[in-house]
Amino acid sequence: MVNILDLFPGDKIRLDGDVIAEVTGNPRDGIWIEARYVKVPNDPSLEGAVEMIFAEDILELA
Numbered sequence: 001m002v003n004i005l006d007l008f009p010g011d012k013i014r015l016d017g018d019v020i021a022e023v024t025g026n027p028r029d030g031i032w033i034e035a036r037y038v039k040v041p042n043d044p045s046l047e048g049a050v051e052m053i054f055a056e057d058i059l060e061l062a
Contacts, residue, residue: 002058004033012062017018017042020062026049031055 002013004026011023014035018041025034032052040046 001058002060004055004058005030007033013058014060014062015057016059021053
């Protein structure tokens with residue numbers, strides 16, 4: 001698990017399903033990170049969308 005307190009805007013993270021997202025904001029609550037989807041193999045229509053991502057869903061830095 002990645003320590004999301006160490007993430008900054010511009011960092012890229014890998015999620016389940018080989019999804020890649022770029023950090024756009026970090027509220028520093030240790031639970032959520034705001035990120036923009038860069039690569040979504042199973043649903044390319046999500047690419048460019050910005051969402052809050054739960055810390056446990058982050059597998060590693062990309």
